[in-house]
Amino acid sequence: MLDKKRTTIARLSEAYKVKRTVSRGNINELELTLPLFVTKHLNMRRVKNEHIDMVKERFLIRFEHGEETEYYVVYKKNKVMDDSDYVTISCYGLGYQLSNQSVKDYNAISYSLSQIGNDLLQNTGWRLGYVDAQFDLKYRSFEFSGSILAGMNQIAETFTALIIWDTVNRTINFYDPELYGLNKGFKTKMGKLMKSVQQELNLDEMCTRLKLFGKDGMSIQAVNPTGSNYIEDFSYFMYPFEQDVQGNVIRHSYYMEDDLCIALNRYKKLVQSNTPTFSSPLLSSLLFSSLLFSSRSA
Structure with a gap:
């Protein structure tokens, strides 16, 4: 245990x-129990x-585990107070201290993660560490x-970053979640470290056709090769339908007729x-619209 000066x-x-x-x-959490x-070993007396x-x-x-310190x-x-009197101590990672410091009406336009992070961490005793390029x-x-x-968490959400807290050096690191960690080749299977596997299928969350709308009713017809305002995917219901190179059906769908899958x-x-063929005229159209807008704005 340490005081505020460590x-x-x-x-x-x-x-x-x-x-x-x-x-x-x-933020990591730590819980421990004290009797x-x-x-006292000298006289075997029970004392408070x-x-x-x-x-x-x-x-x-300060929590130490092997070479790790946090x-x-x-x-x-x-x-x-019961048959075995004790006190439970609940702790948060040191970054929790930042919940007691606040900022009001911070507003940045077109800032990078480091610029925003450095602004928010001014005079907090914390600083940015590693930030993915x-x-x-x-x-x-x-x-x-x-x-x-909360500001650090919002930064991570805004940039889709992974926060790693360094409580020893009081630094906050932002990693690419897709690249963080080390693949050690660990594999498992039923009966080997794995006791059970549960897979849940919720039909309420299944979607085969998704309609897209933006502000003022804007949709995707102008950029969709089909000219429709939706995208669709029937692969779940077509599975495991399969054809060979000659077009012969070698596996049938659980849900759909072969003719429908072929179509x-x-x-x-x-x-x-x-x-x-569609993309080339679309690019020309977008370029023309951009030039037209620029000429009108000039």
């Missing part, structure tokens, strides 16, 4: 039921645990009022083959 004031060697919850992209009474009163809200806990801030103490090549508008912690495949190939 000076060690006690070692909680008597702690038990230590549980750390690691949350991807969010209300401990036994002096650490109970020393642990105070907002004090820090700092937590105490946010709750809960004393339980792609996030500083993107520029976003950003409006925010609230705690700095849908032909239609899909027709649309794909005509997409390049």
